[in-house]
Amino acid sequence: MPISIAIADDHNLVAEAISDLVQKFDNYEVLFVAGNGRDLLNRLQRGPIPDIALVDLNMPEMDGFETTSQLRQLHPSVRVLALSMTDREEHIVRMVRNGARGYLLKDCRPSELRRALDDVTTKGFYYSDFLTHQLIRSMNLPDVAGPVSYFNLNKREFNFLKLACSELTYNEIADKMCVSPRTVDGYREAVFQKMNVRTRVGMALEAVRKGLVEL
Incomplete structure (x- = not known):
């Protein structure tokens, strides 16, 4: 069975572009796209539950930090991969502490997104050289x-x-x-x-x- 993906991002064009890209990857399917964290959680209450959630940091109603924390409590089987336009250390560390399994910048190459999804699926996490460097520096x-x-x-x-x-x-x-x-x-x-x-x-x-x- 393909690995199921949910996307939470309030920018419709960005979310749809990410969805179209993921759909082209072998063995992955997008279940739905949510406009914010609250919308994502409401969709999960009705099911189905995705394997991975791609979560934007800056969203109205419920941001990525709170969304990730809620997912860890309510749906621990969902692995969160953070998406952001910012590489601020405090954001990265906060997302990891809240339960994110990896952190990607939105301007990353499609190959890196694919590698991140593969690693989260097989290893349970994706820690790029960029993420590791930012975390080590912040300690x-x-x-x-x-x-x-x-x-x-x-x-x-x-x-x-x-x-x-x-x-x-x-x-x-x-x-x-x-x-x-x-x-x-x-x-x-x-x-x-x-x-x-x-x-x-x-x-x-x-x-x-x-x-x-x-x-």
Whole structure:
């Protein structure tokens, strides 16, 4: 069965253009186009429920931030992919915290939209280099003393996590921690396992969601 898509955008021409583009992708179909977040939620009450919702940030009645939060509570199976004309860091991070699985600029290429839909479908998320860079830049790391209870991380693992949520390489992290690169590899594997993630990007985003790093 094709992957079902709902679109929420108050600009009719933009919404219809996105809909026409998605319909051309193999294995995807657009169920409906909603004019705002409230309209989207009302449509979902009547069904059917889409697999993915493409949600604009700036909409009347209910914006993308509130829409994404409501979808996470009322329809957790719907994966939200944010669409926006802005690359403001606070908007990106807020959407991710509210439950968005990815963030796309509206001037992206059709190939990137297709890749984002594919990744959200197969992996559950789409984090481009742009999104990762914006999120990492927005992080301010708090000082924490003593062992950390989050995810049962010990002090050294949490120190590694803080350093990894930056643009330092793993070798540079090893220098900062005064340990060997092999020891850092061990910290990485332990943190990945405890946080149930598989990549550095996933670890950083999970740290944001859980409040391990503050904005």
